[in-house]
Amino acid sequence: xxxxxxxLFLRLHRAAIDARRRDRTxxxxxxxxxxxxxxxxxxxxxxxxxxxxFAIGWWPLAxxxxxxxxxxxxxxxxxxxxxxxxxxxxxxxxxxxxATMKDSAALGLVCAAWAHAGRPRPAGEAWIAARRDQRRPLxxxxxxxxxxxxxxxxxxxxxxxxxxSLDRIVEAHAxxxxxAGEWLACDAVARGAWDxxxxxALAARWPATSLVYLLEGIALRRAGAAISRADLIARxxxxxxxxATYxxxxxxEPIAPAAPAAxxxxxxxxxxxxxxxERAAWPRAIATHLELVSSQASARSLAHAVRAWDxxxxxxxxxxxxxxxxxxxxxxxxxxxxxxxxxxxxxTDELAHVAEVATLAAPASRGPVGDxxxxxxxxxxxxxxxxxxxxxxxxxxxxxxxxxxxxxxEWCALRAAYDTAVAxxxxxxxxxxxxxxxxTGTQMAVWLWNARKEYALSHAISAWLLAEALAVGDTEAxxxxxxxxxxxxxxxxxxxxx
Amino acid sequence: MxxxxxxxxxxxxxxxxxxxxELEREAQKLLGMLELGFAAAKTYETPLGPRERTAExxxxxxxxxxxxxxxxxxxxxxxxxxxxxxAGLEPEPEPASPRVSLWxxxxxxxxxxx
Numbered sequence: 001x002x003x004x005x006x007x008l009f010l011r012l013h014r015a016a017i018d019a020r021r022r023d024r025t026x027x028x029x030x031x032x033x034x035x036x037x038x039x040x041x042x043x044x045x046x047x048x049x050x051x052x053x054f055a056i057g058w059w060p061l062a063x064x065x066x067x068x069x070x071x072x073x074x075x076x077x078x079x080x081x082x083x084x085x086x087x088x089x090x091x092x093x094x095x096x097x098x099a100t101m102k103d104s105a106a107l108g109l110v111c112a113a114w115a116h117a118g119r120p121r122p123a124g125e126a127w128i129a130a131r132r133d134q135r136r137p138l139x140x141x142x143x144x145x146x147x148x149x150x151x152x153x154x155x156x157x158x159x160x161x162x163x164x165s166l167d168r169i170v171e172a173h174a175x176x177x178x179x180a181g182e183w184l185a186c187d188a189v190a191r192g193a194w195d196x197x198x199x200x201a202l203a204a205r206w207p208a209t210s211l212v213y214l215l216e217g218i219a220l221r222r223a224g225a226a227i228s229r230a231d232l233i234a235r236x237x238x239x240x241x242x243x244a245t246y247x248x249x250x251x252x253e254p255i256a257p258a259a260p261a262a263x264x265x266x267x268x269x270x271x272x273x274x275x276x277x278e279r280a281a282w283p284r285a286i287a288t289h290l291e292l293v294s295s296q297a298s299a300r301s302l303a304h305a306v307r308a309w310d311x312x313x314x315x316x317x318x319x320x321x322x323x324x325x326x327x328x329x330x331x332x333x334x335x336x337x338x339x340x341x342x343x344x345x346x347x348t349d350e351l352a353h354v355a356e357v358a359t360l361a362a363p364a365s366r367g368p369v370g371d372x373x374x375x376x377x378x379x380x381x382x383x384x385x386x387x388x389x390x391x392x393x394x395x396x397x398x399x400x401x402x403x404x405x406x407x408x409x410e411w412c413a414l415r416a417a418y419d420t421a422v423a424x425x426x427x428x429x430x431x432x433x434x435x436x437x438x439x440t441g442t443q444m445a446v447w448l449w450n451a452r453k454e455y456a457l458s459h460a461i462s463a464w465l466l467a468e469a470l471a472v473g474d475t476e477a478x479x480x481x482x483x484x485x486x487x488x489x490x491x492x493x494x495x496x497x498x
Numbered sequence: 499m500x501x502x503x504x505x506x507x508x509x510x511x512x513x514x515x516x517x518x519x520e521l522e523r524e525a526q527k528l529l530g531m532l533e534l535g536f537a538a539a540k541t542y543e544t545p546l547g548p549r550e551r552t553a554e555x556x557x558x559x560x561x562x563x564x565x566x567x568x569x570x571x572x573x574x575x576x577x578x579x580x581x582x583x584x585a586g587l588e589p590e591p592e593p594a595s596p597r598v599s600l601w602x603x604x605x606x607x608x609x610x611x612x
Contacts, residue, residue: 117604151601152604153604154604187601190598190600190601211600215600289499294546325573326566329569331570343571343575346499
């Protein structure tokens with residue numbers, strides 16, 4: 001009877017937090033206020049009961065009451081303000097259990113990994129990793145924990161890639177995703193990657209904590225979205241770390257788009273780069289090449305350089321001059337063609353290196369450099385992809401099973417390599433690369449589902465293969481992948497029907 | 499780009515129109531200056547910026563220019579290359595937007611004394 005008000009407040013508190021996760025409008029602030037009031041009511045009600053128990057001398061029961069009923073609503077506050085600064089891994093793990101009823105160990109592990117970041121110790125990492133490895137099959141919490149452990153070691157790139165990979169897995173613990181979203185937002189702010197944060201905000205990729213809601217608001221305002229100053233201040237008041245975020249709030253003004261650079265050497269006509277007419281083909285080719293290698297390469301500057309080389313190598317005036325000089329110098333027969341081939345090879349080598357480093361596609365320029373560059377990039381990227389997928393599939397044949405998180409990391413690395421190659425090589429390379437990826441990917445997905453019972457991991461592979469099959473229009477693959485991707489996926493948060 | 503960075507004409511500080519005799523004389527002069535440690539001979543200008551000049555590079559350059567085919571290649575690059583690039587003043591960096599670390603980061607700890 002006396003517990004009824006507590007249960008009612010608890011229910012309302014949870015409902016307000018769930019509603020807040022689905023919203024990014026003014027209601028977010030309203031639901032946050034409701035959740036805060038409910039948490040305060042829960043704590044106040046329990047403290048009154050505790051005082052009463054102390055008064056009648058039942059102090060052991062009073063302590064139990066505090067532990068069971070005061071700490072759960074205060075868990076987010078205690079986690080952020082006490083356990084993370086102290087690096088209290090085990091306490092964070094057990095307290096994390098109290099914040100949710102469904103698969104509480106998932107949030108517990110993530111809270112432990114977050115606390116570990118406060119004061120990283122090898123023993124703490126080993127303890128968390130052991131707990132993580134006991135959990136099978138793989139889900140979003142295990143990936144997030146691995147990412148946070150990597151971040152605690154200072155490996156932010158790995159942490160970022162792993163947390164970004166969470167949107168490929170169907171198991172979704174809202175509280176885990178909140179922590180993942182907060183790490184990514186803090187990381188974006190630390191790197192000054194406001195555009196990335198604004199894109200996440202527009203896509204509502206992660207359920208927002210109050211800190212994420214503030215940072216997203218700042219990012220959107222900087223990008224020119226209609227976020228008022230009053231809205232930002234309300235978000236700032238709601239968020240933690242107000243002293244640290246004040247500088248961000250003060251500087252949150254729309255950034256004027258950069259004025260386009262004056263076209264000093266290039267007269268553009270649509271997408272096709274055209275060089276100024278007054279400069280001869282060879283000096284132009286060398287100058288554009290030097291510009292490309294001495295600055296950050298873009299698809300446009302690469303296309304410009306390739307086109308300039310193709311025009312230069314086809315320039316009759318230079319060919320005539322070369323033939324005359326070859327005669328004057330008494331050069332061997334065929335020297336002119338040999339010189340032009342040598343120059344084309346040198347230019348192609350360097351442009352291919354630039355394209356590989358910047359993961360750029362081969363520009364559509366027909367000529368000695370354009371053709372050679374397209375051929376070299378396509379073959380190099382396809383070979384590298386096929387080797388990667390073959391090594392992956394070979395492990396299945398050898399029954400060389402790895403820990404689920406390592407399987408996930410290998411799959412993510414392969415997929416990243418595929419995406420990079422396809423982005424650079426275009427639809428033509430995608431069509432060439434897909435059949436091998438499809439064959440090995442399907443075999444691995446079947447093995448992971450049937451033999452390893454890694455349902456979420458297997459589903460992620462099948463879903464990706466289906467998306468790729470649709471992109472390249474492979475009907476046989478579409479049929480099989482649709483069947484595989486539509487299988488209901490058993491997860492710890494319930495069966496997910498894609 | 500080797501055709502520019504180690505172009506024999508740039509290494510010798512000569513123009514593509516120079517005669518064989520002029521090139522030989524320039525190479526001998528540079529070798530002598532390098533032997534005596536003259537600072538002016540220790541670098542040469544290229545469109546990619548200044549490079550270090552060594553006696554080996556000078557000998558390789560004059561050897562290349564004695565070969566008609568290699569001279570043809572070197573002339574093609576040197577004739578059409580943009581003028582040598584001098585080291586310029588760097589622009590003042592733009593004021594950076596505030597960056598705040600809101601997530602606990604591992605600190606680089608100095609080893610404890612034994």
